[in-house]
Amino acid sequence: MPRRTKAEAEATREALLDAAEDVFLEKGVSRTSLEHIARHAGMTRGAVYWHFKNKADLFHAMLDRVKMPLQQIIDDITAEQQPLGPLDTLRLATLHAFEMLERPRSCRVHTILMHRCEFISDINPVELQNRLAADCREVVRRCFQQAHDEGLLIDEIAPDVATLMLHSMIGGLVHDWLRTPDSFSLRESGGEAIDSLFYLITRRA
Amino acid sequence: MPRRTKAEAEATREALLDAAEDVFLEKGVSRTSLEHIARHAGMTRGAVYWHFKNKADLFHAMLDRVKMPLQQIIDDITAEQQPLGPLDTLRLATLHAFEMLERPRSCRVHTILMHRCEFISDINPVELQNRLAADCREVVRRCFQQAHDEGLLIDEIAPDVATLMLHSMIGGLVHDWLRTPDSFSLRESGGEAIDSLFYLITRRA
DNA sequence: TGGCATTTACATTCATGTATGTATGCGTGT
DNA sequence: ACACGCATACATACATGAATGTAAATGCCA
Numbered sequence: 001m002p003r004r005t006k007a008e009a010e011a012t013r014e015a016l017l018d019a020a021e022d023v024f025l026e027k028g029v030s031r032t033s034l035e036h037i038a039r040h041a042g043m044t045r046g047a048v049y050w051h052f053k054n055k056a057d058l059f060h061a062m063l064d065r066v067k068m069p070l071q072q073i074i075d076d077i078t079a080e081q082q083p084l085g086p087l088d089t090l091r092l093a094t095l096h097a098f099e100m101l102e103r104p105r106s107c108r109v110h111t112i113l114m115h116r117c118e119f120i121s122d123i124n125p126v127e128l129q130n131r132l133a134a135d136c137r138e139v140v141r142r143c144f145q146q147a148h149d150e151g152l153l154i155d156e157i158a159p160d161v162a163t164l165m166l167h168s169m170i171g172g173l174v175h176d177w178l179r180t181p182d183s184f185s186l187r188e189s190g191g192e193a194i195d196s197l198f199y200l201i202t203r204r205a
Numbered sequence: 206m207p208r209r210t211k212a213e214a215e216a217t218r219e220a221l222l223d224a225a226e227d228v229f230l231e232k233g234v235s236r237t238s239l240e241h242i243a244r245h246a247g248m249t250r251g252a253v254y255w256h257f258k259n260k261a262d263l264f265h266a267m268l269d270r271v272k273m274p275l276q277q278i279i280d281d282i283t284a285e286q287q288p289l290g291p292l293d294t295l296r297l298a299t300l301h302a303f304e305m306l307e308r309p310r311s312c313r314v315h316t317i318l319m320h321r322c323e324f325i326s327d328i329n330p331v332e333l334q335n336r337l338a339a340d341c342r343e344v345v346r347r348c349f350q351q352a353h354d355e356g357l358l359i360d361e362i363a364p365d366v367a368t369l370m371l372h373s374m375i376g377g378l379v380h381d382w383l384r385t386p387d388s389f390s391l392r393e394s395g396g397e398a399i400d401s402l403f404y405l406i407t408r409r410a
Numbered sequence: 411t412g413g414c415a416t417t418t419a420c421a422t423t424c425a426t427g428t429a430t431g432t433a434t435g436c437g438t439g440t
Numbered sequence: 441a442c443a444c445g446c447a448t449a450c451a452t453a454c455a456t457g458a459a460t461g462t463a464a465a466t467g468c469c470a
Contacts, residue, residue: 012450033426044451045452051449115324115325118234118235119233121233130384134388156404157401161397167377169373171376172377175380176376179335179338180338190373192366192369193373200362214415214416217416238458238460240459249418
């Protein structure tokens with residue numbers, strides 16, 4: 001049945017992206033053909049090629065429907081006019097990113113990004129990811145530097161080291177949780193680990 | 206040129222595995238054909254099919270030439286008859302795993318495993334990796350429990366939380382470093398982060 | 411000389427991209 | 441209000457290329 005209304009066309013586009021999430025998640029990106037995706041959405045490849053240029057284009061459209069956790073952290077930190085101190089800002093931004101990640105679509109897409117597709121290809125924006133990671137580290141570093149200058153950090157931990165600790169812990173938690181989401185709760189257990197880290201590096205009277 | 210001596214045959218097998226490392230690293234696993242690997246080793250696909258059943262078999266043979274970092278940690282912890290306390294055992298095992306990872310072949314293969322291939326396929330031993338991660342966590346947890354019982358851990362950090370913190374930090378450091386090996390030194394900066402964590406959670410007089 | 415290592419040749423499968431078909435929604439003119 | 445025309449939203453068909461697996465051919469060492 002050709003030519004639906006404009007709203008229906010938009011719906012099939014979303015349905016195709018939904019199907020892509022499902023099939024990519026199940027079979028991995030390189031092993032799923034556009035035929036698979038189309039059939040899973042109850043359509044044919046013609047629909048896919050109408051809405052998207054090719055597989056890479058569809059993949060990027062899928063990515064565009066979610067926000068990167070590191071981007072979320074950057075935005076949270078830079079947006080607020082720091083009603084809180086730098087350490088609480090950092091901590092809450094991290095927990096907020098965890099919350100966002102637990103939304104079903106975000107969870108699916110980022111699982112695909114981390115565990116279901118190869119970097120080094122026209123399909124994955126590696127450089128963008130690297131730049132994002134570098135930017136986030138820089139923003140976090142500045143926060144820790146400020147905390148250090150304000151005497152909020154304990155003396156034993158340099159801002160750079162705190163940055164690496166937090167960054168790697170976030171990355172590790174997200175990585176592990178996306179691989180085995182049922183083994184622990186990112187918000188609860190992950191949040192507890194993050195809270196503990198901040199507790200340990202905060203100077204107390 | 207057919208049929209060299211038996212030693213030469215073994216040499217071509219190794220050369221094929223070396224080539225696989227190179228090409229997988231450069232192009233990703235799914236995008237490299239057996240033809241690519243063979244040509245990179247100066248041979249044809251026939252040689253590949255002689256030594257290996259198929260791509261998955263070759264991949265596993267490539268994996269068999271290195272040791273998993275988490276396996277290294279498990280072995281280090283369980284092998285030693287603890288001449289050191291549990292915390293130092295954990296810390297040194299981690300640093301040792303970092304050292305092993307910086308060896309060129311190990312670095313290449315684990316970069317491929319983490320960043321150049323899709324899980325969910327006949328090619329990647331996901332379940333084995335998950336089981337390894339679970340085993341490692343359990344061994345680490347027991348170590349922290351022992352440290353807790355011996356009063357070596359500070360009261361504010363429960364053994365389970367310490368386990369998650371260490372495990373996620375290791376995972377995050379390795380993940381980040383394999384993605385951008387030039388951005389920091391795993392042994393130096395990574396080791397510093399690990400040392401700092403242990404410093405923070407150790408009870409002091 | 412016979413089995414081993416490797417090449418060459420061949421058949422098959424499969425995903426991609428494109429070209430074409432087609433029915434329908436929608437604006438336009440009157 | 442209604443017919444007309446066109447662009448839209450898909451489905452279908454086809455051509456191509458690439459990768460795989462296997463079988464046959466080839467040469468060399470022991």
